[in-house]
Amino acid sequence: MSKNEKLVQAITSRDEDFARWYTDICLRAELCSYSSVRGCIILRPYGYAIWELITAELDRRFKETGHQNVMMPLFIPEGLLQKEKDHVEGFAPEVAWVTHGGEEKLQERLCVRPTSETLFCDHYAEIIESWRDLPKLYNQWVSVVRWEKTTRPFLRTREFFWQEGHTAHATAEEAVKETLDMLELYAEFYENALAMPVLRGLKSESEKFAGAVNTYTVEAMMHDGKALQAGTTHYLGDGFAKAFNIVYTDKDNTLRHVHQTSWGISSRSIGGLIMVHGDDDGLVLPPAVAPYQVVIVPIAQHKEGVLEEAKKLSERLKALGLRVLLDDSDRMPGWKFSEHEMKGVPLRLEVGPRDIAEGRCIAVSRDNREKLELPLENVDTTVPELLEALHQRILLRAKKSLEARIVDRNDWESFVETMNTVPGFIRAPWCGEEACEAQVKEETTATSRCLIDGELPEGSHCVVCGKPARHMVYWGKAY
Amino acid sequence: MSKNEKLVQAITSRDEDFARWYTDICLRAELCSYSSVRGCIILRPYGYAIWELITAELDRRFKETGHQNVMMPLFIPEGLLQKEKDHVEGFAPEVAWVTHGGEEKLQERLCVRPTSETLFCDHYAEIIESWRDLPKLYNQWVSVVRWEKTTRPFLRTREFFWQEGHTAHATAEEAVKETLDMLELYAEFYENALAMPVLRGLKSESEKFAGAVNTYTVEAMMHDGKALQAGTTHYLGDGFAKAFNIVYTDKDNTLRHVHQTSWGISSRSIGGLIMVHGDDDGLVLPPAVAPYQVVIVPIAQHKEGVLEEAKKLSERLKALGLRVLLDDSDRMPGWKFSEHEMKGVPLRLEVGPRDIAEGRCIAVSRDNREKLELPLENVDTTVPELLEALHQRILLRAKKSLEARIVDRNDWESFVETMNTVPGFIRAPWCGEEACEAQVKEETTATSRCLIDGELPEGSHCVVCGKPARHMVYWGKAY
Known part of the structure; x- marks a missing residue:
């Protein structure tokens, strides 16, 4: 292979x-x-x-x-x-x-x-x-x-x-x-x-x-x-x-x-x-740290004018300070799509003979695969906007995912059950004793990830021992 | 101290x-x-x-x-x-x-x-x-x-x-x-x-x-x-x-x-x-690798308008992409001059009340200490020119120094005497035998620094053993 x-x-x-x-x-x-x-x-x-x-x-x-x-x-x-x-x-x-x-x-x-x-x-x-x-x-x-x-x-x-x-x-x-x-x-x-x-x-x-x-x-x-x-x-x-x-x-x-x-x-x-x-097709990179923010894939690149147009597009985007890869290798477009999706390139631009005739290119965002027709005359503004939109979208998705992974537990039994079945952060009060932390670790492999100021309600009790709590803690299993 | x-x-x-x-x-x-x-x-x-x-x-x-x-x-x-x-x-x-x-x-x-x-x-x-x-x-x-x-x-x-x-x-x-x-x-x-x-x-x-x-x-x-x-x-x-x-x-x-x-x-x-x-006052840095290419030293900086003018100048030069230090510390200008000379800053600009009144600053190049009055209105062009001129000047000086340090020697006695008294490169033919290299090292501590193509005259003989030479060699004592 x-x-x-x-x-x-x-x-x-x-x-x-x-x-x-x-x-x-x-x-x-x-x-x-x-x-x-x-x-x-x-x-x-x-x-x-x-x-x-x-x-x-x-x-x-x-x-x-x-x-x-x-x-x-x-x-x-x-x-x-x-x-x-x-x-x-x-x-x-x-x-x-x-x-x-x-x-x-x-x-x-x-x-x-x-x-x-x-x-x-x-x-x-x-x-x-x-x-x-x-x-x-x-x-x-x-x-x-x-x-x-x-x-x-x-x-x-x-x-x-x-x-x-x-x-x-x-x-x-x-x-x-x-x-x-x-x-x-x-x-x-x-x-x-x-x-x-x-x-x-x-x-x-x-x-x-x-x-x-x-x-x-x-x-x-x-x-x-x-x-x-x-x-x-x-x-x-x-x-x-x-x-x-x-x-x-x-x-x-x-x-x-x-x-x-x-x-x-x-x-x-x-x-x-x-x-x-990341997803099942590979990496998804935020534009700020993507080695290539844009990959240009010519379609039917042997046809007259296609590579020239793809090169022009590449130079225009590079002039904006973007990191651009023009993939003019001799592989099929489908293979190129897969490879650059695996590598998490945020934005793919496809340029074929028909696109050129109509003065556009096709843009596909790595995260949601949304396909857009971009008039070539506007790429100087639309491409940076699409990259910024991708960043905001994946950030929002990650925020929602984080929020959905935080649950509150106030009694030991449900704490243990949740920690061992539903992965994520458990927000639960703690007395401050190392013995209680050790018990959490022993029964769930989770640890105290961090103590957060100002989130402890009056009269809270340690989720482990039931004594008065001193801290609100985010608990979780960690890498 | x-x-x-x-x-x-x-x-x-x-x-x-x-x-x-x-x-x-x-x-x-x-x-x-x-x-x-x-x-x-x-x-x-x-x-x-x-x-x-x-x-x-x-x-x-x-x-x-x-x-x-x-x-x-x-x-x-x-x-x-x-x-x-x-x-x-x-x-x-x-x-x-x-x-x-x-x-x-x-x-x-x-x-x-x-x-x-x-x-x-x-x-x-x-x-x-x-x-x-x-x-x-x-x-x-x-x-x-x-x-x-x-x-x-x-x-x-x-x-x-x-x-x-x-x-x-x-x-x-x-x-x-x-x-x-x-x-x-x-x-x-x-x-x-x-x-x-x-x-x-x-x-x-x-x-x-x-x-x-x-x-x-x-x-x-x-x-x-x-x-x-x-x-x-x-x-x-x-x-x-x-x-x-x-x-x-x-x-x-x-x-x-x-x-x-x-x-x-x-x-x-x-x-x-x-x-x-470098010289007796310290480092001399070529502008390309100088952490600060320009240091601005305000003169009588407590006087009205001096620091403001120095800051304006600094911002203008930074906008050109230059690396600029405005030294507004509370030390005497003379101390600042010495420190930045020690650190090899290529160009010093002095700005005092009289300079400001006359719409100029004083420029002093690190290598030759040449003092110039620069009209403030032109610094966008004159400062980069002065930096480039400094680079060319120190390169030329180093080239001359290198050339002056290369001498030819064709007999063993004068080779040894020169190597042990006048430091530099000796250009001399070599037969290619390691024994001759070893002898040079033993009697002078010098080594063959490099062999140079196309510089060996017909009929040359090894400076050590006198056999026919195969290479022209630059010999020298090395760090």
């Missing part, structure tokens, strides 16, 4: 076997390949192009809000990782250790960074002297390594790609504000770039980042009813600053510790895109 | 101690910091911004020539690294080995990639089936690790940043053409983006890449007379294809091996920038 034949072959139906459907899309849309390194994937050109667009969208937002990119080393000496007690306890069990350089055994082991708080702290201790040096608003785009036992493309791999922001501030207020601002930036990015609605909230103590005071999260809902932790921001307080001795001379000449944050979004966002928008 | 005081303090003079001058600039211009990981540096915001601009310049050229970005894993299993005999011999002595994941000892060691030929080959063997799949023109932007004993910022570090191109072709001709095309692209990039002239040529057998048939190089000349290998392209032949069984079905239905290339430019190009253009 040739590669082209493989591409047009049907994939597993989403409702039949969601996990296989997901993997089928990853491979068939040529987003990634398995590698010879267990638990690590190869990002193929199409998958990497999506990641490049995601990074560009985020990077622009980071720079507009005053953040600067830097690059820390790939390795962390064991002694440095151990400086903050909670942090090392959280990460040491899952890091990869470098023990030899060439033929020589290292005196101190180095771990491959699982996250870089310790490196940033070490650097901040060196470069921060005075209140004039603050805030430091740094970010880096790198891959990190965590030695996971079970892996799935994009969702959980031993090496993954991400950005990690690390900031240092003069006061706790400023650092808390940064933590919440970045959470808001993440949510806005998900809505406006990936067309993915998210819940925002606080993580419980047992789910928070190792070494943080507070962890905030954006949580998305996948088509199968499972939650995806899509990005987190951490208020680190001054715990790291004390462990690493990061002090500054304040305006009153007093030495004070800085207050820090860190935050990250990873390549698992690509997994989210697939599981929120 | 505060950070600002350190910034304006003089650095070591270039002619007094070139090595210290270099390190002073790296640290004082805040390009990088030493890290707690021996041999690895931290790229600070200013250094990383230069690297981002270098990557953007190269990435655009790669994409325009049909290359696609991908991402391979960070690790290479030991067995995979060993598949190509010459390759593993070249790299095994200098790789970092991961032996443990979490608590568990790995069954097979993984090395942190020193270069990724083996990973690309493994992937190509899986995805290439037919002549229709060729060529594959892939590239990746990553860091790689080589366990070097002696390190220097940018020039030689255990972790460094680069792009590595890896291509597969149907025929040897196509692969050779790609190897030479990429060499030409590198040379054009160095001239037009970094204002650095380079020599292009072939590496000798002893200097070529481990596993390659041929290695081509671009070599630059530093201010101290030492050569810098600034980028290499390798024609790999079908050796890797045979070791990894990368075959395709040709049009005539025959199975054939692909022919491959690889090529890379690294963050040492930043070291080259410093050592070609």
Whole structure:
């Protein structure tokens, strides 16, 4: 079977076997390949192009809000990782250790960074002297390594790609504000770039980042009813600053510790895109991160004037700044349609001899397959409008799907029954005790996804133990 | 001493101690910091911004020539690294080995990639089936690790940043053409983006890449007379294809091996920038890779209208697409001048009350300190012209310096004397025997930098042994 034949072959139906459907899309849309390194994937050109667009969208937002990119080393000496007690306890069990350089055994082991708080702290201790040096608003785009036992493309791999922001501030207020601002930036990015609605909230103590005071999260809902932790921001307080001795001379000449944050979004966002928008024909990409926003398929392209007209159309749309693919390969149009649907290209334009005679092209949107005749003279306005309409449509669909997946449960029996039969978020009160969280996990495999302020009615009781509730929680099974 | 005081303090003079001058600039211009990981540096915001601009310049050229970005894993299993005999011999002595994941000892060691030929080959063997799949023109932007004993910022570090191109072709001709095309692209990039002239040529057998048939190089000349290998392209032949069984079905239905290339430019190009253009006041940046191309320094900025006028000017220049910094910090103009000269900002514009009254600003170019009065009404054309003129001026100066550093020597005695007293390239014939290369290295520490076609006069004799010469060679001491 040739590669082209493989591409047009049907994939597993989403409702039949969601996990296989997901993997089928990853491979068939040529987003990634398995590698010879267990638990690590190869990002193929199409998958990497999506990641490049995601990074560009985020990077622009980071720079507009005053953040600067830097690059820390790939390795962390064991002694440095151990400086903050909670942090090392959280990460040491899952890091990869470098023990030899060439033929020589290292005196101190180095771990491959699982996250870089310790490196940033070490650097901040060196470069921060005075209140004039603050805030430091740094970010880096790198891959990190965590030695996971079970892996799935994009969702959980031993090496993954991400950005990690690390900031240092003069006061706790400023650092808390940064933590919440970045959470808001993440949510806005998900809505406006990936067309993915998210819940925002606080993580419980047992789910928070190792070494943080507070962890905030954006949580998305996948088509199968499972939650995806899509990005987190951490208020680190001054715990790291004390462990690493990061002090500054304040305006009153007093030495004070800085207050820090860190935050990250990873390549698992690509997994989210697939599981929120994809369908039985493959990927559906929001225009902002589609490597090609428009594919032009000439019909009867051997006929005089067809390819010329298709090229003219392509050049016109490129001049608008759109990413356009003119598919003039020697395959049948039907095959091209299938391939570009698999790859989730938002808009297909068909141009054949009759269309040209009538001064139009046929536009087909990837999500709803709506066919429209577009007068060629107007494409400069109609094509961008169709792309924007697609974004709004898939966002609205995802919002409705998220809302439909949130249910309230106030007693333990129906909580367990619902969680084990109807996938989605359950909104239910919690007393705040870890024992109750543990019980939820044991009986349903679900976890507290996030705590949401201001939603707890007076006199609520913990859905597990019945004691007075302290938080309203969104519970769910998660990737 | 505060950070600002350190910034304006003089650095070591270039002619007094070139090595210290270099390190002073790296640290004082805040390009990088030493890290707690021996041999690895931290790229600070200013250094990383230069690297981002270098990557953007190269990435655009790669994409325009049909290359696609991908991402391979960070690790290479030991067995995979060993598949190509010459390759593993070249790299095994200098790789970092991961032996443990979490608590568990790995069954097979993984090395942190020193270069990724083996990973690309493994992937190509899986995805290439037919002549229709060729060529594959892939590239990746990553860091790689080589366990070097002696390190220097940018020039030689255990972790460094680069792009590595890896291509597969149907025929040897196509692969050779790609190897030479990429060499030409590198040379054009160095001239037009970094204002650095380079020599292009072939590496000798002893200097070529481990596993390659041929290695081509671009070599630059530093201010101290030492050569810098600034980028290499390798024609790999079908050796890797045979070791990894990368075959395709040709049009005539025959199975054939692909022919491959690889090529890379690294963050040492930043070291080259410093050592070609820098002076006793710091860095001098070519506009294409300057994080700020223009710095505006208000004079007497507390006076009415000064800051407003400076802001207007800044906005106008930004609207042209220029990268502009308005330095309205509360420091004295003289301190600002020194800092931005240290950081190599190509053009400084000064705006004071008298300038505003006369409808002008003062422009000072970083390289020659020429002061010009620019009428404000024309800055849209004069500022881009001044930047272009600076680029041409520093390129011409570097070209002259390169030419002045090339001398011919035809006898061994004067070759040794010149090499050990007058730094630069010596152009001298060579018989092609490794023993003669080894002798040069032993007596002068110089190496053959590159072999240049068509420059060998009839009847030339090897400068070392006197036997008939086969190549004209540029010899030099190198970083």
